[in-house]
Amino acid sequence: MAEPKIPSLQHLVRNWHSDPARIQKDLVRLVNNPPTFSYNPLFGAVRDMLVLHVPYDQIVEGIKRGVKRKSAQDILLAVLPLIREYVDGLAPDFVQQVERRYYPVGRGLMVPFEPPLVYGIGGQLYFPWFSFWRRNPLADERLSLFVTLVDELLLEDPDLETARFHILDFSAPKDKAPRELKIISASEIPRVNDERKVEMLETFVDGYLMAKANLAGVPKPGKGKDRGAEPPPPDHPDLFK
Structure with missing residues (x-):
């Protein structure tokens, strides 16, 4: 039986809609047409540079060897x-x-949140979040919801509650423009109040349960012969990678 996968926290927020039927549609589509592209190699690159001090050229070659499709590279x-x-x-x-x-x-419904790392400089702890989407990064109310939820998780951990939370946005300002790095301080993002937060999360759960009911009894789709020949567009709503 096919079943919608549980998204990560940031993908839950990015794919949130005010209409649960739209959430249901997205989750069902992702089961029937699962994404074939992931930004995960970049998280490894961050750790290699920051922790292991691996030479940049070596990281480039590692991506070329590890990612077979030229378009994904x-x-x-x-x-x-x-x-x-x-x-x-x-x-x-x-x-x-x-x-x-x-x-x-x-x-x-428990949604995973897996930060890549934290680092300390001069007694101050920093908590960076890497957003690699080229288009349609979190913005407006979705960004406020994401920061609100992450704040709650940080405050639950005495080791992280004083960390400076920054969002590193690697999107492009226009469709055909090159990417730019924009560092957003979470302290500048307005939070959603508790009532609105609960309302937004309940809407997502409604959509998730609707998708689960829709997929009940439907066989899980197999991989087609041509699956993975080309990656989807960079901003394919990959919920799970």
């Missing part, structure tokens, strides 16, 4: 210089990984 390598720009400006005293945690969205 091009997407990742367009972001890599901006990551280097960010990392080269840092001199952290330490870098630590952060354990995965879960946000209780409601009605038993």
